[in-house]
Amino acid sequence: MDAFPSFRGKMEYVCQECNARFPGDNLFYTCPKCGGVFLLIDKNFDELKKTSGQAWREIFDARQMTSLQSLRGIFRFYELMAPTFTAEDIIYLGEGNTPIIPAAERLQKEIGAAFAFKNEGQNPSASFKDRGMAMAFTCIKWLSRLYGWKEVLTICASTGDTSAAAALYAAYVGPPVKSVVLLPLGKVTPQQLAQPLGSGATVICIPGVFDDCMRVVEILAEHYRVALLNSKNSWRILGQESYAYEVAQWRGWQLENTALFIPIGNAGNITALLSGLLKLFKLEIITKLPRIFGVQSVNANPVYNYYHSQEKVWKPVKVKPSVAQAAMIGNPVSFPRVRKLVEKYTAIAGANSFNVMEVSEEEIMEAMLVANRHGHISCTQGGECFAALIKAVSQKTLTQSEYAILDSTAHMLKFSDFQNRYFENSLVEDYDIHARPELVNKPIAIMSNEERDNTPYEYFTKSVVEKITDILSLTPKS
Numbered sequence: 001m002d003a004f005p006s007f008r009g010k011m012e013y014v015c016q017e018c019n020a021r022f023p024g025d026n027l028f029y030t031c032p033k034c035g036g037v038f039l040l041i042d043k044n045f046d047e048l049k050k051t052s053g054q055a056w057r058e059i060f061d062a063r064q065m066t067s068l069q070s071l072r073g074i075f076r077f078y079e080l081m082a083p084t085f086t087a088e089d090i091i092y093l094g095e096g097n098t099p100i101i102p103a104a105e106r107l108q109k110e111i112g113a114a115f116a117f118k119n120e121g122q123n124p125s126a127s128f129k130d131r132g133m134a135m136a137f138t139c140i141k142w143l144s145r146l147y148g149w150k151e152v153l154t155i156c157a158s159t160g161d162t163s164a165a166a167a168l169y170a171a172y173v174g175p176p177v178k179s180v181v182l183l184p185l186g187k188v189t190p191q192q193l194a195q196p197l198g199s200g201a202t203v204i205c206i207p208g209v210f211d212d213c214m215r216v217v218e219i220l221a222e223h224y225r226v227a228l229l230n231s232k233n234s235w236r237i238l239g240q241e242s243y244a245y246e247v248a249q250w251r252g253w254q255l256e257n258t259a260l261f262i263p264i265g266n267a268g269n270i271t272a273l274l275s276g277l278l279k280l281f282k283l284e285i286i287t288k289l290p291r292i293f294g295v296q297s298v299n300a301n302p303v304y305n306y307y308h309s310q311e312k313v314w315k316p317v318k319v320k321p322s323v324a325q326a327a328m329i330g331n332p333v334s335f336p337r338v339r340k341l342v343e344k345y346t347a348i349a350g351a352n353s354f355n356v357m358e359v360s361e362e363e364i365m366e367a368m369l370v371a372n373r374h375g376h377i378s379c380t381q382g383g384e385c386f387a388a389l390i391k392a393v394s395q396k397t398l399t400q401s402e403y404a405i406l407d408s409t410a411h412m413l414k415f416s417d418f419q420n421r422y423f424e425n426s427l428v429e430d431y432d433i434h435a436r437p438e439l440v441n442k443p444i445a446i447m448s449n450e451e452r453d454n455t456p457y458e459y460f461t462k463s464v465v466e467k468i469t470d471i472l473s474l475t476p477k478s
């Protein structure tokens, strides 16, 4: 059981626009022929069909107990993603295997739905981006070994979490890898800025929004020798497929009556979800595809607009500020991938198997706060998913027999600034969010420093105790 898999695939880039193919043992971001985005496929994938769905399920279940470090994270599903690496290439920083926590019972009752959160914030850099980075850096290590690269400058634009993950993995790998990240000035949270700084990356802040940073990175990648780590890097998509595999495994490989809610920003994550589920289905590891609910804020909703328009023409939007800042993207790079995969997905599972919903900024914040008041650790993007679930229940889009799994894509701590601003009611102007008093929580100051300095110590503690018993209405023990 504890042997590294012997199966080897043959990876190939496939352009999602013109179908041109390029060998997978090199770094490509966009199609040299037409500029389209790629997906990586394994030319040997059909060989995996020689093993039955049942046998695969047993293999993956047995690997949950592996003592091999290389198979502990996302590479538990090695054969399904990029089976070209050897154990020595694989980088594992504890990503993947994130817990799926059923919502507190009283919350499930209140909402009228059975559901759980998958806590992607429990990845090492506190977002799901680590799944893709583990794959991307494994690939870079493999290529560096193959070609003897002396320096690899990794670069990415980010709404915060991509750069945190990229910087972390780059710091772990070390030379020949060096990490550079481009962030929109003032549009990432202090925590997200602290992460790449702490990992020692070169951090460059650009006035503008994510879409501007992305454009700059694209130009750099086109003209200079840099390794692009945005989701145009198709290796990242492969790593992120592990989310789908873990969900399926958690459900005992039965995805009938399952609904997966996922926020859409640059649309890499939903690409990976669709792609991963289709692979499981092709190998008969699952026999039913779950329903998918992509979620966007009304302030950054190009994918929602596309799927809800009659004419189905793609139009990027100009984003407005969103508390779901990590998904605040007006021109998602992966949309062509999504469009193609959705066609395949709905051809198998029916038109209502893929849905995109939009939710308001206020709904996002309230949903996040409510979730966290019930013992969850949802970020604002997880709030998007929860807000959409609430809506889907009230609109009866979701049936009583369906179990929903909400992707809380990052840890709430990364987004605590939005929580603070909600409590201070300072989100009104930019986000049109009005705080509901019952959701506000503030620290209670008992006395000023000055007052304390002027109080003798025995009176100080006595006075504090008195104030606390007052606040809590404590009665003395009889």
Ligand SMILES: *Cc1c(COP(=O)(O)O)cnc(C)c1O
Pocket: 127, 128, 129, 161, 162, 231, 263, 264, 265, 266, 267, 268, 269, 270, 326, 327, 379, 381, 409, 410
């Ligand atoms: C990146 C990110 C998203 C958006 O995912 P995409 O793959 O860009 O659609 C959502 N939530 C968090 C926390 C993220 O970091």
Ligand SMILES: [Zn+2]
Pocket: 015, 016, 017, 018, 019, 020, 031, 032, 033, 034, 035, 036
């Ligand atoms: Zn092409």
